[in-house]
Amino acid sequence: MANVLTDLAADIYKAAEIVGRNVVGYIPSVMINAGSEAAAQGDTVRSFTTAEPTLNTSVTPSMTIPEGDDQTVSSKTLVLNSVANVQIPWTGEDIKHVNNGSGYETIYGHQIQRAFNKITNQIEASVAAEAYKNASRAVGTAGTTPFASNFDLVAEARQILVDNGMPVDDGELSLILSTTAGTKLRNLAQLQKANESGGDELLRQGVLLDLQGAMMKESAQAQSHTRGTAYGSSPAYLTDTAGLSPTTYAVGSTTIHLDTGAGTHVAGDVITFSGDSNNYVIGTGSASSGDKDIVLNGPGLRETLADGVTATIANSYTANVMLHRSAMELAMRPMAEPPGGDAAVDRMVVQDDHSGLVFMISVYKGYKKAMFDITTLYQAKAWNDEAIALVLG
Template sequence: MKKMFAFAVALAAMALSRATSAATTSAQAVQGFAAPAISKAVFCARVVRELAYGYIWNYAAKTGLVLGANNLTGLINTLYNAMDVVSREQIGMISAVSSDMTFARAAVGQTVTSPVAPPATATDIVPAVTPPDDGDQNIGNKGVTLTKARRVPIRWNGEEKLALDNSGNSYNIILRDQFAQAMRTLANEVESDLTALHVKASRAYGTPGTAPFGIANELNDTAGALRILEDNGAQGLDFQLVLGSAAMQNMRSKQSGLFKVNEAGREDMLRNGITDRLQNLALRQSSQIKRPAKGTAVAVTTNAAGYAVGATIITLAAAGTGAVVAGDVVSIAGDPENKYVVASGDADASNGGTITLAAPGLMQAIPAAATAITVANVGFRNLFFARSAIVLATRVPALPAQGDSAVDRTIITDPISGLSFEVSMYMQYRQVQYEIALVWGCGTAKDEHFGILLG
């Protein structure tokens, strides 16, 4: 009863203050005089008004009463607590790639391209009256398309919140967990899209069906990955290695040299299981490493033509059966050291079509004879690449110039992955809906600097 009385007094004081102030101002305006110093009565009324504002605001905060413009300020701590949960997810690809978190130039479905210069050709220097008439090049391009505009809604009505309060459950804890799950869902979708880019890789290393690092004290897998990057011209760049759980388990259980402080030089791996750089590769882990199906091609061979080093388009003989699909890893007879990734396949190998190998193409020439092509078995696609080889573009969803019906918005940035989520609040009839949203797209900028570690 006392609270209601105080509340009524505060409202009356506010009304009195505003009425007094308005009357004084109107009188001054009618008389045409400049406004003099305010009277003691007006000053006292304004003080009462400020005190009333403070009391009402505190009362509203304690009782859940909403006054004035709604905002998300009171949820900031809840949002950041939720982000702490999401930050512990295995989303190593997001932090490993090159990111543009302010990709505002493109709408969803549009592509932003960047130029790619072709390999240069050298010629002999021959003195002449005029310089050679050459030097023209066809400049290629690589594009990134914003393909996803995704949201996760969370809605509560007054009766639901009241039921929680009466049962002793904590509304804020449940809301925090809902935000955590929403951001986890979006982060995992982004991670999945990034690991799905394995079909754009140039070459592969390892044995499909066998997790890497399975032989104790042997680091052939990192050495092989590093060799491919260096052979493909990725020199002096920020190299990344993103592993699935099986590969990471082998790394932690069988590579004891990494755990010996006197050999490794630090105790992070031994004490805390923290992975760092190994042979110039930054080690990361992802729960979204793919294990795709393979093409059905059997007994496929090249035609009788020969193919030089660097060739990418290979014509098949009208033999064999089944399909070679994009993303397949293939081996070519007589070339045991190299495994190639198919950029474009052939739906029916028996028709004698063509397949396209990812750049830089053949590392060893194919002789002018029918040469067997074997599709690798199914296995996990752990990934190694230069950071600049893969691009992730993100932004918050676009709004019309007039805005929409949301009463407030804020942006929360995950300090681990770097993803910035937009959180919006929509006031509905006797209920409130929160929305966590993100727009993104991803692609490869340099396929030659991107490879697969089979497992």
């Protein structure tokens, strides 16, 4: 039965105007790699990264053109491991019953939009988790919603990216907030006053205006981080520089050895070292208690770190994330079909206007029954820790 979905497409888009959707902030803030070629679960998507170039401080005149300095271009990969699938079955009897009321097309359109919402929320949460766990450093107070009296933390998060050498003025910078933090920001009197904020969009429409060069967005999938059990450890963890020469961790170091204390460290924990005002984010923790290594996200230490310095873990927090679009990539692919295709009698690619994602809907015919299927493979990957900062909430 051909063109099953063509006849129903108008109802899918019409339903988008009615069905409630959760707010999405992370998906439109990262690079989307949504190739049309089918893939299998576990397939690899490749990207690249370039290294710092060699800086020459002098030039020697010559009739021979210099060879130039070799540059390294490294390959990075992500594996499509995640699947999102919604199946919507209908029997002829079901359709007959609902046509006596609201109508099959109306209900079907709403079902598809709710399926889009369910899948989008799952993907949004995946991007959010990948983002915050790969942040370079953090500002704010764990367990305290930011923007209670001012929006200074926006500038402080921006400074992290500036200090990391990341672009912040090209229109690709976003700060994605929890809805609680977004409400606090909306309540700031100076942003509600049209003469001070430069417009009345926030006051009249509730639209968050760009601040400090960052697009302000909200996400219903803002992640709550549960800190490791090393929080409040007594005795406290201390840094250990045994075997280092000189006996200090240099600026840029990421692997730090700890001893003395007790408890676990998990990815996303925020750690501080006595005498250093920076809040570092742990990329690789340790489930062991006592003597261990932890790995900080790039670019690593901002100051040298001596032996025997107290290392303190921050409390649990809600993650608000500032990032540059180039920091992360979301890869999506339709699932591969067997040679000659499967039992689907129709397929249609539909773009979700709310999230911008593209989904493939397939219809399968059975015995007095049909099923509509939405399936996608996806994976989020943070390529550049230095382009991500946390605002703790």
